[in-house]
Each structure stands twice: as structure tokens, then as C-alpha cells.
Amino acid sequence: MSMKFSIPRTWxxxxxxxxxxxxxxxxxxxxxxxxxxxxxxxxxxxLEKTRLSGEGxxxxxxxxxxxxxxxxxxxxxxxAIVELKEGVxxxxxxxxxxxxxxxxxxxxxxxxxxxxxxxxxxxxxYAIKFKPIEAES
Amino acid sequence: MKPxxxxxxxxxxxxxxxxxxxxxxxxxxxxxxxxxxxxxNVYEKAVAGIDEDTITIGYEAAKNAILRAKIIPSxxxxxxxxxxxxxxxxxxxxxxxxxxxxITPRTLGADLEFACRAASEAIEASIGLIASNMxxxxxxxxxxxxxxxPGDVLEFTASSxxxxxxxxxxxNNTVAYFEGSFSYITxxxxxxxxxxxxxxxxxxxxxxxxxxxxxxxxxxxxxxxSLGLKxxxxxxxxxxQPNGRFPLKVASELGFSKDKVLPGLxxxxxxxxxxGSALIGxxxxxxxxxxxxxxxxxPFGSGSGSDAYSIVVExxxxxxxxxxxxxxxxxxxxxxxxxxxxxxxxxxxxKFEM
Amino acid sequence: MRKVFVVxxxxxxxxxxxDKGLRExxxxxxxxxxxxxxxxxxxxxxxxNMMSSSLxxxxxxxxxxxxYAGLVGIPAFKVEAACGSxxxxxxxxxxxxxxxxxxxVMVGGVEKQTEHPTRIVSKGLAQASDAEYELxxxxxxxxxxxxxxxKYMETYGISRDEMSIWPVLMHKNASKNPYAQLPFEVTxxxxxxxxxxxxxxxxxxxxPIGDGAAALILxxxxxxxxxxxxxxxxxxxxxxxDHIYIAYRDDLLKxxxxxxxxxxxxxxxxxxxxxxxxxxEHDAFTVLGYxxxxxxxxxxxxxxxxxxxxxxxxxxxxxxxxxSGGLKARGHPVGATGVYQVAEVAMQLRGxxxxxxxxxxxxxxxxxxxxxxxVSVIILRR
Numbered sequence: 001m002s003m004k005f006s007i008p009r010t011w012x013x014x015x016x017x018x019x020x021x022x023x024x025x026x027x028x029x030x031x032x033x034x035x036x037x038x039x040x041x042x043x044x045x046x047l048e049k050t051r052l053s054g055e056g057x058x059x060x061x062x063x064x065x066x067x068x069x070x071x072x073x074x075x076x077x078x079x080a081i082v083e084l085k086e087g088v089x090x091x092x093x094x095x096x097x098x099x100x101x102x103x104x105x106x107x108x109x110x111x112x113x114x115x116x117x118x119x120x121x122x123x124x125x126y127a128i129k130f131k132p133i134e135a136e137s
Numbered sequence: 138m139k140p141x142x143x144x145x146x147x148x149x150x151x152x153x154x155x156x157x158x159x160x161x162x163x164x165x166x167x168x169x170x171x172x173x174x175x176x177x178n179v180y181e182k183a184v185a186g187i188d189e190d191t192i193t194i195g196y197e198a199a200k201n202a203i204l205r206a207k208i209i210p211s212x213x214x215x216x217x218x219x220x221x222x223x224x225x226x227x228x229x230x231x232x233x234x235x236x237x238x239x240i241t242p243r244t245l246g247a248d249l250e251f252a253c254r255a256a257s258e259a260i261e262a263s264i265g266l267i268a269s270n271m272x273x274x275x276x277x278x279x280x281x282x283x284x285x286x287p288g289d290v291l292e293f294t295a296s297s298x299x300x301x302x303x304x305x306x307x308x309n310n311t312v313a314y315f316e317g318s319f320s321y322i323t324x325x326x327x328x329x330x331x332x333x334x335x336x337x338x339x340x341x342x343x344x345x346x347x348x349x350x351x352x353x354x355x356x357x358x359x360x361x362x363s364l365g366l367k368x369x370x371x372x373x374x375x376x377x378q379p380n381g382r383f384p385l386k387v388a389s390e391l392g393f394s395k396d397k398v399l400p401g402l403x404x405x406x407x408x409x410x411x412x413g414s415a416l417i418g419x420x421x422x423x424x425x426x427x428x429x430x431x432x433x434x435x436p437f438g439s440g441s442g443s444d445a446y447s448i449v450v451e452x453x454x455x456x457x458x459x460x461x462x463x464x465x466x467x468x469x470x471x472x473x474x475x476x477x478x479x480x481x482x483x484x485x486x487x488k489f490e491m
Numbered sequence: 492m493r494k495v496f497v498v499x500x501x502x503x504x505x506x507x508x509x510d511k512g513l514r515e516x517x518x519x520x521x522x523x524x525x526x527x528x529x530x531x532x533x534x535x536x537x538x539x540n541m542m543s544s545s546l547x548x549x550x551x552x553x554x555x556x557x558x559y560a561g562l563v564g565i566p567a568f569k570v571e572a573a574c575g576s577x578x579x580x581x582x583x584x585x586x587x588x589x590x591x592x593x594x595x596v597m598v599g600g601v602e603k604q605t606e607h608p609t610r611i612v613s614k615g616l617a618q619a620s621d622a623e624y625e626l627x628x629x630x631x632x633x634x635x636x637x638x639x640x641x642k643y644m645e646t647y648g649i650s651r652d653e654m655s656i657w658p659v660l661m662h663k664n665a666s667k668n669p670y671a672q673l674p675f676e677v678t679x680x681x682x683x684x685x686x687x688x689x690x691x692x693x694x695x696x697x698x699p700i701g702d703g704a705a706a707l708i709l710x711x712x713x714x715x716x717x718x719x720x721x722x723x724x725x726x727x728x729x730x731x732x733d734h735i736y737i738a739y740r741d742d743l744l745k746x747x748x749x750x751x752x753x754x755x756x757x758x759x760x761x762x763x764x765x766x767x768x769x770x771x772e773h774d775a776f777t778v779l780g781y782x783x784x785x786x787x788x789x790x791x792x793x794x795x796x797x798x799x800x801x802x803x804x805x806x807x808x809x810x811x812x813x814x815s816g817g818l819k820a821r822g823h824p825v826g827a828t829g830v831y832q833v834a835e836v837a838m839q840l841r842g843x844x845x846x847x848x849x850x851x852x853x854x855x856x857x858x859x860x861x862x863x864x865x866v867s868v869i870i871l872r873r
Contacts, residue, residue: 013623018237034624034736051239060645060743062637063690064630068614071629072488073187073481079630079689081638081738089738091638093628095188096155099690104645112196112237113188115628119490124224126192126233127627 005118005125017127020052020110022088033088054110054128056084063099070116078102082130096131107133138261138318138363140268145311146448147208147274148303148457150201151420152194153407153467156184158479160293166476167288174293178381182296182408184474185282187482189297191220192230195280196237198301198413201461202276203238206303206310210238213303214272215245215263219256219412222282223248226332234278245272252328253377254438255279256300256412261444263304264315275304279412286336287485294380296408300416312454313423316431316447319360321352328439344439345383352443353377353387353435360433360445368392371447372430375401375418377437379409393433400425406468419448421464426450492589496715496722497871499527499708500834505672505822507605508702513540513547514559516704517601521560524597524706528718533708534593536560536567539580539600540826543569545615546606556599566593573619574775576600577705577829578858578867582730584709585869594711595718600827601704612700616825619861621736633697633776635737635862637689640778642743644691647793651691655682656800657780658695658819664806665816668846672701672822696777698817703824705831721841726853727760727870729753735864744793746779746863749786753857756868757788760853764788767810767870768851769839771832773859774817783857784812787868806847810855814839814847829858833869840873 015021016035023035027044033052038045061080071077078094080102094102095113108130115125159181160174174180185194195218203210216238218230231246245266249255256279263275280299285291307314327348330337340348353376361367368374374393376384381404388398401418404410410417415436422432432448480486501523503516511519517538525533536557543549553567572579577600584598604612616632617625625635643649659679665671677695685695708718715722731751734740740747757763764787772787774780781795789810790798798804804812815821815835818828836854838844856869 009623013627014236016624017627018233019239032739034621034739040734060638060642062634062641062692064634064637064688065690066613066631066633066688068617068629068631069610074629077629077634079628079634079638081743091625091628091630091736091738096186104641111193113186113193114190115188124190125627126237129188 003118003122005123007123010123010125018112020054020090020128022050022052023047024050031086031088033090052088053085056082056108058102058104058106058108059083059089060104061094061102080130082108093129094131095129109133140264142268143307143314144264144267144304145307145314145451146302147305147310147312148202148204148206149300149420149423150198150205150461151298151300151417151464151467152197152201153183153298154185154189154194155470155472156186156474156482157181157471158184158474158476162476163293177293179294179405179408181406182294183298183410184479184482185297190224191218191222191280191282192224192233194282194297194299195230195278195301196234198280198299199234199238199276199278202301202303204461205457208274208303208310210240213240213244213274213276215266215275216240217246217249217256217259217263218278218280219249219259220281221250221252221255221411222284240276251442252438252440253411253414254436254442254444256416257436257444260302260304261318261320267304267306273305277302277304279416281411281413283409283411284336284483291339294404294409296410298407298410298413298417300413300420302416311451312457313448313450316449317360317364318444318446319356319363320442320444321356321359322442325441327441348439348441349379349383349437350387350390352441353437354391356443356445357391357433357435360447364447366447370431371397371433373401373422373426374398374433375415375422376435377415378402378404378418379414381405403464417464423454424458424463424465426454428452428454493591494712495585495588495709495725496712497707497725497833497837498710498715498719498722499524500706500837501527502670502705502831502834503703504670505701505703505824509605511702513543513549513601513603514555516603516702517556517599518560520704520706521597521599524708528708531595531718533562533565533595533597535565535587535596536562537580537584537587537596537598538567538569539576539829540569540602541571541573541576542602542604542615542825545618546612547603556601572860572865574823574825575829575858575860575865575867576826577831578856578869579730579829579860579865581707581829581833581869582728582867585725585728588709588711594714596709597706598709598830599704599706600830602824602826603702604700604825605702609700619864624736631689633692634689636776636778637692638737639743639862640691640776643778643782646744649796651683652679653796653800654696654777655679656796657774657777658682660799660805661774661813661817661819664814664847665820668816668821670845671816671820672699673820692776698775698819698823701822701824703822703827703831705827705834707830707834723837723840724872725869726872727756729755729759729868732865733863735861737862744782746782746786746859746866748863748866749783749857752866752868753787756870760870760872762853762870767853767855769814769836769849769854770810770812771815771835772813772857774813774819775823775859779859780817780819787855787857806849811849814849829856829867832856832858833871836871840871
């Protein structure tokens with residue numbers, strides 16, 4: 001079986017994907033997602049890990065009908081740029097929402113979902129997606 | 138069984154996917170007599186969305202339990218998932234959930250299998266770990282995305298959902314405690330799945346008396362005898378609920394009145410969530426129980442085995458109820474889908490990797 | 492730094508060439524360019540290409556193409572900046588001559604997108620985005636641009652039909668272009684109702700998938716007059732990059748890399764936007780067609796659709812934008828596009844452009860890699 005997903009990458013990238021783990025500059029305080037090695041604001045390499053809240057609102061979105069290989073099951077996919085409480089923006093799919101109910105400003109929260117599978121035999125990719133906050137209670 | 142130190146529930150949480158397929162829809166697809174489901178007392182079942190599985194369901198239920206327990210995830214010393222629908226046959230679900238919640242790496246944990254009672258076994262094991270002071274908190278998750286062969290009667294009830302419990306020493310954040318437990322296990326082949334089979338086999342009527350009823354009755358009787366309790370000492374009775382009929386029947390045989398069973402009988406609205414079944418029922422009861430009340434919890438797993446717990450509710454439980462979404466909220470937040478979408482979500486439509 | 496001149500050009504039609512591979516296509520363009528300079532030898536080759544590796548299993552492209560163009564042995568290498576590879580190749584070729592290392596350099600660009608079904612090509616193109624945090628989620632390159640298009644339309648109150656004006660103009664220009672991939676007109680209605688790819692981007696908002704190859708000959712001043720009667724000076728070059736993860740950027744409604752690169756190029760060429768006669772800009776999608784003009788300093792943010800509706804930037808205006816038909820209708824052979832653009836501007840300034848003729852003194856070519864991740868701006872002067 002030809003594996004398409006890299007095993008080390010799946011392992012190495014898990015915390016930013018599962019937890020919205022970001023980096024924070026100890027020097028100037030800027031929060032970076034995806035996490036960085038060098039702060040792009042002040043140039044410092046003194047960074048620490050931090051977790052983002054996962055709560056935010058939709059800044060812009062698209063509904064993708066023409067999908068890449070391996071994503072037909074999920075189509076149409078709504079992708080959004082979500083601005084979190086902390087001011088950090090994240091690009092991720094929305095889930096549990098009908099495309100016609102998405103609008104700029106929609107309040108959302110992060111949930112862990114399946115992103116894709118490497119066929120029936122390979123690894124499963126899990127990561128943060130966002131769903132509307134009015135969903136439960 | 139009673140541990141040397143009492144152990145209780147610090148938090149509970151459930152997650153039920155929003156999609157529902159009506160039993161009548163399944164009846165019509167496979168040509169069952171209309172109204173067949175009424176004999177099962179199930180109206181509709183919950184279906185996992187295309188991007189959901191036991192791991193994502195377990196994760197959400199666990200998050201809700203942690204919210205109610207008001208603890209930091211890293212304080213959890215053991216994490217268990219009881220399931221019979223693991224995304225990987227070999228590779229634990231608890232590692233993904235544990236990482237995603239911030240519980241790893243300093244923790245115990247494993248995925249357990251014993252059909253629908255695996256999560257209950259994890260509760261028993263956790264009681265031991267906590268009572269012995271090996272760990273402070275245990276997170277036990279029961280979650281499934283149960284599959285049944287299309288066109289088989291099991292398809293009416295096999296559904297998706299999960300519950301999670303944070304357990305701790307009684308007094309350490311707990312809102313209910315285990316007064317005692319009793320387990321009863323025999324080799325009874327009422328329901329099984331060999332590795333290469335996509336769907337389980339079941340023994341139809343055999344799953345009743347020799348399996349479900351015998352083991353639950355034995356466990357509950359054993360519990361009541363050892364604790365010196367009678368049915369009238371309990372305010373609620375929550376049983377494993379493979380359909381909406383069995384729990385009422387076993388309650389009646391044991392001498393528990395119907396009104397004690399109904400608050401925890403959720404299967405008619407969401408189907409049988411397997412490892413979530415009794416535990417979601419328990420959550421519904423905890424969301425209305427008052428301090429001092431006593432709850433009977435009797436999960437059952439095919440193969441077969443049953444546990445019976447006597448749970449006593451403590452002060453402070455009412456303040457925890459609204460800290461996370463309630464069973465009621467999940468029951469109300471639903472969207473109906475037709476059989477076609479249900480088939481797509483459940484992977485029943487075969488695609489080839491072109 | 493020495494002055495550098497465009498002394499020769501050559502390029503193929505843009506189409507689906509199932510009968511030609513990377514080497515055949517490139518050789519065709521290279522031979523035309525070499526003919527343009529009377530068969531003189533070139534001393535080095537820089538090639539722009541994005542997907543020879545992912546779609547044609549071919550690395551070491553510079554050497555391969557030099558060999559097949561009859562130039563085996565000369566210094567040759569590929570440069571890659573996703574869909575902006577061509578512009579970066581021109582920038583690199585410029586630096587090789589300006590620095591004095593060489594006197595005569597060929598800059599090439601080639602792309603073969605039709606070796607595989609669209610879905611495979613889409614994955615290749617999507618590699619222009621952040622592999623670990625954008626492509627990871629399965630967002631296509633179109634999906635990424637759609638995020639910007641929606642923001643643009645909502646922020647500035649631009650309607651669907653107003654967006655459709657751009658493809659209509661592009662197709663109108665391309666209908667006069669003998670080498671364009673889509674040389675036919677379309678109507679606003681056709682554009683606005685074409686198939687949705689990633690809402691709000693529709694089929695007729697997107698540049699087509701095609702193959703093509705282009706080549707330029709750059710020479711130092713000493714050789715310029717010898718090799719061409721109408722050498723065109725490369726008056727200014729600029730190149731800039733931006734955060735690849737678009738959600739990391741402060742403002743989605745401008746491409747900072749275009750602004751930065753163009754500032755450098757304008758300063759070097761000592762010109763203002765108002766002096767530009769002809770522009771070939773990188774309209775991979777309709778929204779970029781508009782945004783590029785704003786970032787390059789030709790119109791105000793959000794005002795471009797209305798300006799175009801009123802006739803600005805059409806043939807006859809200063810500047811005339813994308814007389815070739817742009818990426819939308821001339822075509823977008825990815826890694827080659829940036830080279831096509833500079834060849835087109837050069838031909839406009841020297842008077843022998845085969846499509847809509849603009850003429851003029853000063854022209855500008857803008858090439859974008861990814862969603863404004865790498866942008867090059869080349870300014871030519873007659």
C-alpha cells in the first residue's frame with residue numbers, strides 16, 4: 001500500500017492541530033499561529049508555547065465544491081478564516097453547519113474532528129475545525 | 138465490592154451528534170412493516186457526521202466532563218475509552234484524546250473492549266486506582282459509532298454518541314459517590330464480531346434472557362444483597378438500553394417501578410450508543426437528581442457481563458449541571474437526514490481509490 | 492550595476508498540448524528567441540517552472556532544457572516560486588547580467604499542466620500554500636483566493652456582475668490574441684452564472700489550465716544593439732515576499748508583497764505609476780485582477796471595478812491593462828507566465844506585439860507566486 005501521509009509529520013504537527021498550540025514571544029508578547037521559531041515582530045528566538053482559546057468569529061469564508069483527492073466525502077467544504085478572542089486568526093474548515101447559514105461575523109468555537117484519511121489502511125488526520133457556538137445550550 | 142476509600146463522580150459530560158435518521162426511514166428503505174420500530178420503542182437514532190468518529194465524540198464528551206469537574210486536564214492520572222468502534226483496530230483512541238485535552242504524557246490509559254460494558258469496567262478499575270491513591274483523577278469515556286449490517290434489525294438501533302466521567306476520591310470535588318458495586322461475567326456468545334467482519338453477529342432472542350436479563354439481574358441482585366438494599370431504596374434505575382423496551386422489562390422483573398427508569402431512558406430518541414448507552418442515561422439522571430438520592434446504574438456488555446453500582450448524590454450537584462451542555466440540549470439540537478445521507482456518513486456507499 | 496536589455500523573445504501558443512512535453516515545448520520557445528537574436532549563443536539559462544517535479548517526475552530541469560534547446564553544457568538552473576516562478580526567473584536572469592557575470596542570458600519559463608486529470612493538478616497548485624496548515628485541510632488554491640474574493644466583495648460592496656466585468660474585458664482582449672488559450676468573448680451573464688468552484692469564485696473567474704513555454708534573451712548594453720534593432724531596457728526590478736499563511740496577515744485586501752516589490756521597481760526605474768503605458772498583471776482570479784491594480788498604485792482600494800466599468804484600463808487608456816487577455820484568457824502556464832508577461836511588454840514597447848497593440852514608452856509586468864506570497868515587478872523602458 002502506498003502511504004501518502006507522512007508518519008513523522010502526523011506526529012510532529014499534532015499539538016498545533018489538536019490543541020491550537022501557538023508560540024508566544026517572551027520579549028514582545030506577540031502570539032504566533034502557526035507556531036514559530038523566530039518572532040517576526042521583534043526577531044527574538046525566546047519563544048514559549050501557549051494554547052489558544054478556540055473561540056472566535058468568522059472573518060471570511062468560502063464554500064469549496066471542487067475538492068482535492070480524498071475530500072469528496074466532506075464536500076462541499078466550508079473554509080473560514082476565524083479571528084479568535086486573542087486577536088490571532090486561524091484558517092480551518094467549519095463543521096456541523098449548512099453553507100447557507102454561514103456569514104461573516106458568525107460566532108464559532110473549536111472542536112476536534114477528522115480532517116482526512118490516508119485511504120482505508122493509512123493514518124487518520126485529526127485537527128481543529130470550528131462549529132457555530134449556538135449549536136448546543 | 139467496596140473500596141477502602143470512597144470514590145465518586147467529580148464531573149460528567151455527554152456528546153451526541155446532531156444528525157438523526159428516523160426509524161421509519163430505515164423501515165421504508167428495507168421494506169420492513171411500517172411501525173416495526175414501535176416494537177423496539179425507538180423512534181430515531183443519532184448518526185455521526187462525516188468527520189466524526191469515536192475519538193472526536195469521546196473528546197467532546199470528555200471536555201464537557203472536565204468542565205463540570207472544574208479540574209485542569211493535566212491533573213488526570215488515567216484516561217480510558219470503552220468502545221467497540223475504535224477508529225484503529227490497533228492504535229489507542231485515548232492517546233489522541235489525551236493529547237488533544239492536554240492530559241498526556243504523564244498518565245495511565247488504554248482502550249478497553251467488552252462490547253457495551255467496556256467503559257463500565259474502566260470505572261471499576263478507576264475506583265481501585267483512585268481509592269489506593271495511585272492517581273487523583275480518572276477520566277472514563279464510553280463512546281461508539283455503532284455499525285450494523287444494512288437491512289438487519291440491528292440497524293434500527295445502532296447509533297453514535299458518548300459519555301465521559303471524571304472520577305475522584307469522595308470529597309475531592311465529587312458530587313456523587315459509589316456506595317458499592319457488583320460485577321457478574323460469564324462466557325455467553327450473544328453478540329460478537331470477528332476481525333475481518335465489518336458488522337457484528339447477534340443471537341436475536343438469545344441476546345435477551347441468557348444474556349441481557351440474566352447478567353443484569355444477577356449483578357443487581359448481587360449488589361442489593363451485598364449492600365442490604367431493596368428497589369424501594371433507589372430513586373432512579375439506569376440500565377444498559379439496547380432499545381427502549383429491555384430496560385423497562387428488566388426493571389419490572391427486578392421490582393423497580395417504571396417512573397424510576399424513564400428519566401434515564403434515552404435510547405428511544407438517540408438509539409443505542411453502546412458504550413454510551415447506560416452512561417448517557419446516568420448523565421440525564423444526574424442532571425435532575427437531588428442530593429441524598431440513590432441511583433442504580435447497571436451497564437451490560439455482550440459476551441457477556443454486567444455491573445451494578447449504587448450511586449448516592451451529594452451536595453453541590455445542582456451547581457454543576459449548567460457548566461456544560463446537558464443531555465436535554467443534545468436531544469433538542471438535531472437535524473434529520475435521509476437514508477442516503479446516513480449511508481454516506483456511515484461509509485455504506487463503496488468508493489474505490491481511483 | 493550594469494544596464495540590462497531584452498533583445499529577443501519567443502513563446503508558444505498556450506493550449507493543452509498532449510503531443511508535447513516539457514522539453515519539446517521549451518525547445519520551441521527557445522529556438523524562436525534565439526532566431527530573434529540572429530542565432531547568437533547564450534551564455535546561461537535560468538528557467539522558471541513550478542510543477543516539473545510534482546507532475547512530470549522531473550528535477551534538474553535547467554540542465555534538461557538546456558540540453559534539449561541545443562545549449563548543453565552552459566550554466567543552467569531552475570528557479571521556483573510557485574506561479575510566480577517566471578517573474579523570479581526574469582529577476583534572476585537580470586541579476587546575472589547586471590552583475591557582470593554574463594553578457595547574454597536566456598530566461599525561460601515552461602509548464603506542463605495537462606499530464607494529469609485536474610484533481611491531480613489542483614493538488615500540485617495547492618502546494619503554493621502552507622503545506623502544514625492550509626493544504627493540510629484540503630483547501631485548494633481556488634478556495635484560498637475565494638476567501639479574499641468574498642472579503643473584497645463584502646467590504647467594498649461589489650456585486651457579482653461587477654466582478655464579472657474583469658473576465659469580460661480579459662476575453663475581449665484575448666479574442667485579438669493569436670496565441671491565447673481562450674481567444675473568444677464572454678458575457679457578464681455567462682461569467683456570473685458559470686459553475687461554482689469555491690464560492691464565490693466561479694469557473695469564468697479562474698485562469699484556465701494549460702501548457703506553454705516562453706523565452707527571453709537578456710543582454711548587457713555592449714551586446715544589446717548588436718543583437719536587436721529594438722532593445723528594451725529593463726529599467727527596474729523588485730521582488731518581495733509575505734507570510735505564506737494568509738490568516739497571519741493583517742490585511743487580506745491587499746498584497747503587501749506587490750506593494751513592496753513595486754515600490755522598489757518604481758524607485759529603481761525612477762518612474763511613477765502615472766507614467767506606465769502598458770501593464771501585464773497577474774490576474775489568476777478576478778479578484779486579483781482588481782487588487783493588483785490597487786496594489787500597483789493605479790487605482791484606489793475597492794474602486795477598481797467601477798473604474799473598469801467606466802472604461803479605465805481598457806485598450807486606449809493609460810495604462811492599458813492586460814492587452815494580452817491576462818492570465819484569465821491569454822492563459823496561465825504557471826511557471827512560464829511571468830516570462831510571457833515580460834516578453835509581451837517588451838513586444839508592446841518595441842512595436843511588434845501580435846495582439847491588441849498599445850505601444851508606449853514604459854511598461855510593467857507583475858508576477859505572483861502563491862496568494863501574494865512572492866511577487867516580482869519588472870519595469871521595461873523603450
